[in-house]
Amino acid sequence: MDVQAWVKQVIRQEEIDKYLVKGKDFIDEKKIRTNLEQQAHPDPQRVRDILQKSLSIKLLTPEETAVLLNVTDPALLEEMREAALEVKKRVYDNRIVFFAPLYCSNLCVNRCVYCGFRSDNPEEKRHILSPEEIYRETEAIIDEGHKRLIAVYGEHPKSDADYIADSISTIYAVKRTTPSGNGFNNIRRVNINAAPMAVEDLRKLWRAGIGTFQVFQETYHPGRYAELHPANTIKGNFRWRLYAMHRAMDAGIDDVAIGALFGLYDWKFEVMGLVEHAHDLERQFGIGPHTISFPRMQPAPGSFLSENSPYLVNDDAFKRLVMVLRLAVPYTGLIVTARERAELRREIINYGCTQTDASSKIGIGAYAGKKLQEENADKVQFMLGDQRSLDEVIKELADDGYITSFCTAGYRCGRTGDKIMNLLEKGVEGKFCKLNAVLTFREYLNDYASAATKEAGERLIQRELQEIENTSFFTDKKLLPTFFNYYRRIAAGERDLYM
Known part of the structure; x- marks a missing residue:
């Protein structure tokens, strides 16, 4: 099937109409x-x-x-x-979850005017990773110490649901001996950022073991959306994208992630759109978004708008929007990424964020090639603001009293979808996550940490252990014997023990 024929068969109107109320969507x-x-x-x-x-x-x-x-x-x-910040502590404690982005393809059929991947950008050199290249990229990511990954794809027939499902399997298959020699490390959860799909394609991802499915609406303002996304492209269909998460839920993917690209339209309107989105998911499925992202538009190769939009968000407004999102959707994870400058990212963590990335490379094939974005500028979607290593960011957070977590236990124990939402709202899931954060942090300190990071991490982990011992929830639920048994076993060299 050629590209144009593929484009014509992607959108299923019936998979939009079923979610509308009297023919209208939830963005009023x-x-x-x-x-x-x-x-x-x-x-x-x-x-x-x-x-x-x-x-x-x-x-x-x-x-x-x-x-x-x-x-x-x-x-x-x-x-x-x-x-x-208090809401964040009640739901997620003092954990910051880390992940790495893996860009698998920059092939795209769309022409979004703010994006370096758009099909009519002559400055972009196109490439899609082969299974062997995905394997090597994953090896390089694991060798930094990562255990969670989000794979990113352009919208193109060569990176369709079958390609994505195969790449998920490839990533999960990679195992690397740790630098300490204590067993192996691997990616324990693969999240996906990809184009909206039909339910039957989303089921392929569910069967392949997808973690969270993430689609950003870009902008929730229908008029502005139409200006930025040509009508004769797949992405030009506002509602096909708007209901991507609904279709994912129907396909069995019960952890979904929403976001807006701040800088395309008025930031207050976008926050309102995100909250309306959360409400509609709760109304139709009883489950809100697992995470919300709020990336600010950054300079993109070949895009004038990316640096000259009239809606660019300054630092003060950025802090306010993050704060309001944390308060408005208190149970959800909030993701701040390496798009932001290091000093601002450190500050914005204190507005209630729960997840971030580090050691990030967004060039196609950049991890294995150990390329900085300046060396790979013709294959990136936008420019990063923070290129520090995972170890550097972990030390900074430890100095600030935040424990790094690579925990994936809740997903593998079945605490997903409506189950985890209920536990998050009651403050229970955060208790289990605290235990698992300490276990995964112990792994990192033993296997990957520099001397300076290990010193900071050891001080923090001792405080965490004392707090756990003195928390009535853990004693009442008789969790301490199992937890300390796992902790000692991990310290002695075992890996991937969780509660």
């Missing part, structure tokens, strides 16, 4: 505008009442979200930041 531009305008001057007591609701780990309404988006008083913003 007028309603979003009205909410933002009506809450333009929020009452401080109303704000504080909303913060209390968020602290009880309840999804905020769009109206409540609009109230928080309009807060400008510095003292009240600081109360919001403190509440956001």
Whole structure:
């Protein structure tokens, strides 16, 4: 099948229509505008009442979200930041989960004006990784110490569901002896960032063992979306993308991830769109998004808009939007990536983020080739702001009191979808995650950490062990004997023990 024939058969209108309500989707531009305008001057007591609701780990309404988006008083913003961090601690404790992105292909049939991968960009050199190249890339990622990975694909017939499913299997098959010689390390969870698909294709990914399926709407404003995505492309269909997560849920993938590319349109509108998205997933499936991402647009090779959009988000607005997302959807993970400068990423962690990446390379084949983005600029989608190693970022976080986690236990124990959402809302999942974070951190310190990182990590892990011993939940549930048995066994050389 040639490319044009493939493009014509991708979108299934019936797989859009089934989720509409009276022919309408869940993005009501007028309603979003009205909410933002009506809450333009929020009452401080109303704000504080909303913060209390968020602290009880309840999804905020769009109206409540609009109230928080309009807060400008510095003292009240600081109360919001403190509440956001407290929400994060109640649900996720002091963990930061790490992953690495693996770009498998930059072939794309779309022409998004802000993207380096767009099909009409003559500056982009095209390549799709072979199974052997994916294997080598995965080896290089594992050798940094990673255990979680998100694989990224352009939209093209050569990187269709079958290719993605095969790449998932290839990644899971890679095992590497650790530098310490204590057993092996491998990727324990493969998440996917790919184009929207039909339910039958998403089932192929589910059978292949996909972790979380991630699709960013880019912008939730239908008019702006149409300006940026030509109508005669697959991505030009706003609703096909809008309901990508719904189809994933129907296909059996119960962990889904949403996001917007901030800088394409007004940031307050995009936050409202993300919250409306979370509400519609809960309404139709009883499960909200597993994670929310909020990447800011960065310079992309061959894209004028990427550096000249009228909606570029400054640092102050960025902090506010992250804070509001944490409060509005308190149970979800929030991902801040290496797109951001190192110093800002360190700060934004304190606004309630739970996941980040490091040692990231976004050139096609850049890990095995050990290429910096400047050496691979003709094969990247955008430019990174932070190219530090995993070890450097882990040490910084340890110095700040955050424990690095590579935990994948919840997924492998079946704590996914509605099960994990219920546990997150009750603060239970975070307790198990704390134990597993310590176990995976012990692995990293033994196998990969530099002397400086190990010194910082040992101080932190001793504090964590003392806290675990003194937490009634762990004693009441009789979890301590098993946990300390696993901890001693990992310290002695065993790997991949989890609770």
